[in-house]
Amino acid sequence: AAAAAPGPGTNYATDDPFTSERAAWFRDDRFGMFIHFGAYSNLEGEYKNPDGSVCRNAEWIMRECRIPKDEYEKQAATFNPQDFDAKAIVAAAKSAGQKYIVLTSKHHDGYAMWPTKQNSWNLRDHSSFDKNRDIIAELKQAAEAEGIKLGLYYSIWDWHDPDFTSSSFPKYKERMYGQLKELIDNYDPALMWFDGEWDADRPTNPWTSRDGEELQTYLHDLNPDLVINNRVGKRRVTDGDYGTPEQEIPQGSGEGQLWESCMTINNNWGYVYDDNGWKSGAQLTRNLLHTSSRNGNYLLNIGPDKRGRVPAPSTAALKEMGDWLRSSGQSAAVYKAGFPGVVSQPNWGVVSQSGNDLYASVYQWPGAGKPLHLTANTGFTVNGASVLGSDQKVTVTKAGDGYDITPAGDATNPTATVIKLSITPAA
Numbered sequence: 538a539a540a541a542a543p544g545p546g547t548n549y550a551t552d553d554p555f556t557s558e559r560a561a562w563f564r565d566d567r568f569g570m571f572i573h574f575g576a577y578s579n580l581e582g583e584y585k586n587p588d589g590s591v592c593r594n595a596e597w598i599m600r601e602c603r604i605p606k607d608e609y610e611k612q613a614a615t616f617n618p619q620d621f622d623a624k625a626i627v628a629a630a631k632s633a634g635q636k637y638i639v640l641t642s643k644h645h646d647g648y649a650m651w652p653t654k655q656n657s658w659n660l661r662d663h664s665s666f667d668k669n670r671d672i673i674a675e676l677k678q679a680a681e682a683e684g685i686k687l688g689l690y691y692s693i694w695d696w697h698d699p700d701f702t703s704s705s706f707p708k709y710k711e712r713m714y715g716q717l718k719e720l721i722d723n724y725d726p727a728l729m730w731f732d733g734e735w736d737a738d739r740p741t742n743p744w745t746s747r748d749g750e751e752l753q754t755y756l757h758d759l760n761p762d763l764v765i766n767n768r769v770g771k772r773r774v775t776d777g778d779y780g781t782p783e784q785e786i787p788q789g790s791g792e793g794q795l796w797e798s799c800m801t802i803n804n805n806w807g808y809v810y811d812d813n814g815w816k817s818g819a820q821l822t823r824n825l826l827h828t829s830s831r832n833g834n835y836l837l838n839i840g841p842d843k844r845g846r847v848p849a850p851s852t853a854a855l856k857e858m859g860d861w862l863r864s865s866g867q868s869a870a871v872y873k874a875g876f877p878g879v880v881s882q883p884n885w886g887v888v889s890q891s892g893n894d895l896y897a898s899v900y901q902w903p904g905a906g907k908p909l910h911l912t913a914n915t916g917f918t919v920n921g922a923s924v925l926g927s928d929q930k931v932t933v934t935k936a937g938d939g940y941d942i943t944p945a946g947d948a949t950n951p952t953a954t955v956i957k958l959s960i961t962p963a964a
């Protein structure tokens with residue numbers, strides 16, 4: 538996945554998402570929850586072949602394990618996520634400080650997680666789940682009650698629909714447009730997160746740049762405020778509103794195009810019963826600090842199990858992040874904060890800027906008696922400095938190409954120590 542490319546962020550909505558009112562919430566909120574949940578979750582990472590051999594995968598299990606369509610359909614018919622608890626998921630997002638949620642409404646296996654009228658390959662018509670429940674409606678309601686925005690992921694690539702071929706693609710497209718209209722009419726998402734736009738085979742992907750432009754125009758006709766990722770087209774800077782690096786945190790300033798880095802907490806997007814590769818809360822928090830200091834958003838994934846339950850280590854990591862953000866006002870380094878125009882990023886941590894406040898997050902202290910040095914790119918004066926959550930004195934002196942910062946005594950926070958500098962830019 539390409540990192541956010543610099544350039545004018547103009548798109549087919551004819552405004553610039555980097556400055557538009559429409560995308561203001563997305564720019565400010567910085568931190569979202571991704572949820573990979575679908576018919577694949579029912580297999581929990583493992584498929585037993587008729588010969589007894591076992592094949593392992595997460596949300597790609599249908600294709601990578603070459604599960605025959607009728608077999609995959611058979612297993613999906615037993616899918617019963619009876620413990621899916623939208624309120625608990627929203628509470629987990631809230632505990633992390635996440636401001637929006639993006640749920641996979643349809644992944645590459647084509648299975649719709651809402652009662653679509655376009656086909657019967659969906660959670661209501663092809664499962665053992667309560668026919669009166671609609672998990673997207675539940676999530677929407679729970680999110681709205683907590684002031685959290687709902688976004689929906691939708692895969693263009695479809696392994697299940699027989700019309701997903703070059704020759705009968707128009708028929709598929711019609712159903713796809715129908716499904717997208719249902720999603721917007723039923724759940725009024727704030728954001729659409731497309732995927733599966735890339736060139737691929739088995740089945741080949743006939744999606745073109747032109748298809749992306751048409752779709753974006755169609756969606757903005759339905760809801761002019763919709764925020765859309767760049768995989769609606771072919772990830773050009775003009776496709777959608779923002780770039781989508783995946784499992785990586787790009788360097789650079791992020792100027793010119795909005796971006797959002799999506800990442801897993803363990804090693805898979807979809808649930809895998811023995812995936813214990815959990816990243817630590819401190820690591821995830823630093824990733825979030827890093828993205829905001831580069832004008833990016835962080836979309837952190839959870840993969841509920843076949844009953845719809847969120848793995849406890851995910852919930853714990855999310856809470857750890859939120860606890861850190863909430864303590865001592867450290868969240869100011871993230872929300873509404875971005876790339877610091879006035880200083881360069883240091884090698885001992887990251888700096889973000891919000892108005893005339895700089896937030897220097899320290900990961901690595903330079904050594905006893907040595908100051909933290911900040912290189913200034915433009916002239917400014919420092920009016921005040923403090924360590925968030927502490928009343929210790931911080932000395933700031935002009936030095937070389939910028940400023941030296943020295944807290945009095947040990948200011949170590951195992952996740953990051955945030956030093957706030959209030960500045961006045963030179964006239």
Ligand code: FHN
Pocket residue numbers: 596597732733783799806
């Ligand atoms: O193939 C998918 C993958 O399963 C997952 O959904 C990620 C999330 O960004 N996107 C795709 C790969 O780019």
